[in-house]
Amino acid sequence: MIEMEMAYTELNAKLCAFLDKTPNSFFAVKNIKVELAAAGFTELQENSRWQLQEGGKYYVSRNGSALLAFVLPKKAYLGFQVYACHCDSPAFKLKNNAEIVVDKKYVKLNVEKYGGMLLNTWLDRPLSVAGRVLCNVDGRLEARLVNVEQDLMMIPNLAIHMNREANEGVKLNAQTDMLPLIGSAAAKDGLQKLLAEACGVTAEQIVDTELFLYNRMPTTTVGLEQEYVAGGRLDDLQCVFAGLQGFLAAEAGESVPVFCMLDNEEVGSGTKQGAAATFLKDALQRINMALGRDEEDYLVSLANSLMLSADNAHAVHPNHTDKNDLTNKTYPNEGVVVKYSANQKYTTDAVSGALVQLLAKKANVPLQLFYNRSDMAGGSTLGNISTAQVAIKSVDIGLAQLAMHSAYEMAGVKDTVYLAELAQAFFAAAVAEAADGTYFLK
Structure with missing residues (x-):
């Protein structure tokens, strides 16, 4: 127990x-x-031919916001063990020409929503900005990452004296209520100068930007026994982090372990770097071709593959226990969540669900089952979108969390370890289907 508690502490740190x-x-x-x-691992480029070797470890990125890594077995492989997750979270995105001067006294910024945000959680918090800046350097466009690591702005609430009904519920308007204050009128043009300085260029050299606000409050652990982790972007970076730990720790098996981190899930996945694109499909096909296998070999390998679509799940809320299913309830620190949906918002079926249960039992990892209430529409994730491109067996999993899509979320510290252990076992495994419909987990 002491060793396991140390694992919880170290991994969550x-x-x-x-x-x-x-x-x-x-x-x-x-x-x-x-x-x-x-x-x-060796980096590959999409715009170059791939020279792969058995036993090699490789990764490739797309758009600078999606990444796929894999390890080739030292022998002919059976299929692919794909762990798919997403790295985007709901946030405010900065518009071009963002500065707005108010009453010749304030400078605020024009922003728009990215994803399904809980707007009120962004109020009265220190915020900053980070993302990608395109710079013109001697006629070449260079992409530079910028993170302004300081408490730069805030979206102030309207005082209750000016809205006496505030505690009765306020409908926030993203265009009028949610624009962050960045400084006094003297700060005009200051953000552009700050970005230029961070990029090592002049303000005139900045051509375009993709910048997002983020909550500056540090991630921490809370609870009498420090049993919860609290911070921004747990959905879905907790699954990203735990899956990566399992991927790096796994021993090679009979199938190709694939860690696939996609972008834009929060806005529908319909981008070149999202689940609806061909990023995963392209990579798997190139692996197949680089090892001298033909198209039929590729299709056979897909039939012997399994995907874990990893995206956090809703825990029972202590103040709203009626919002969850009657018989399938999920709680922080009680195991990896397996998600089911009759309308196929989640990909888990009896076959993939049974396979992940066998895998979890082998790894000694507890599981929980999640269903939405039958009278409530649930969210969706990247699993069913990915499998429209790559037709493999898939199971949707996640970790139970509270305050999903808040600027500051909450989950269980034990579950990070549980998912890392399940991922490690998953990447080392292989799945095969016999002609009689029997399934094998190797």
């Missing part, structure tokens, strides 16, 4: 550090590239 240095998808890719390079 690493999770907190990862969350604090990963304000958005661009930084998720940047930070994971560092870990993969340290582990001996």
Whole structure:
């Protein structure tokens, strides 16, 4: 028990550090590239031919905001063990020409919503900005990542004296109520100068930007026994982090372990770097071709593959226990959640559900089952979108969390370890289907 408690403490300390240095998808890719390079992985480029070797470890990124890594077995492989997750989270995105001067006294910024946000959670918090800046350097466009690591702005609430009905419920308007204050009128043009300085260019050299606000409050652990982790972007960076730990720790099996981190899930996945694109499909086909296998070999390998679509799940809320299913309830620190949906918002079926149960039992990892209430529409994730591109067996999993899509979320510290252990077992495994319909988990 003491050793396990140490594992919870150590792994979640690493999770907190990862969350604090990963304000958005661009930084998720940047930070994971560092870990993969340290582990001996070689970077591939989509615009070059791939020269792969048995036993080799590789990764490739797309758009600077999605990444896929894999390890080739030292023998002919059976299929693919794909762990798919997403690295984007709901946030405010900065518009171009963002500065707005108010009464010749204030400067606020024009922003728009990205994803399904809980707007009120962004009020009265220190915020900053991070993302990608395109710079014109001697006629070449260079993409540079910028994270302004200071408490830069805030979206102030309207005082209750000016809205006596505030505690009765306020409908917030993203265009009028949610624009952050960045400074006094003297600060005009200050953000552009700050970005230019961070990029090492002049303000005139900045051509375009993709910048997102983020909550500056550090990730922490809370609870009498420090049993909960609290911070921004737990959905879905907790699954990203835990899956990566399992991927790096797994021993090679008979199938190709694939860690696939996609972007834009929060806005429907319909981008070149999202689940609806061909990023995963392209990579699997190139692996197949680079090892001299033909198209039929590829189709056979898909039939012997399994995907874990990892995206956090809703825990029972202590103040709203009626919002969950009657017989399938999920709680923080009680195991990895397996998600089911009759309308196929989640990909789990009896076959994939049974396979993950066998895998979890082998790894000694507890599982919980999640269904939405039958009279409530639930969210969706990237699993069913990904399998429209790559037709493999899939199961939707996640970790039970509270305050999903808040600027500051909450989950269980034990569950990070549970998912890392399940992922490690998953990446080392292989799945095969016999002609008589029998399934084998190797």
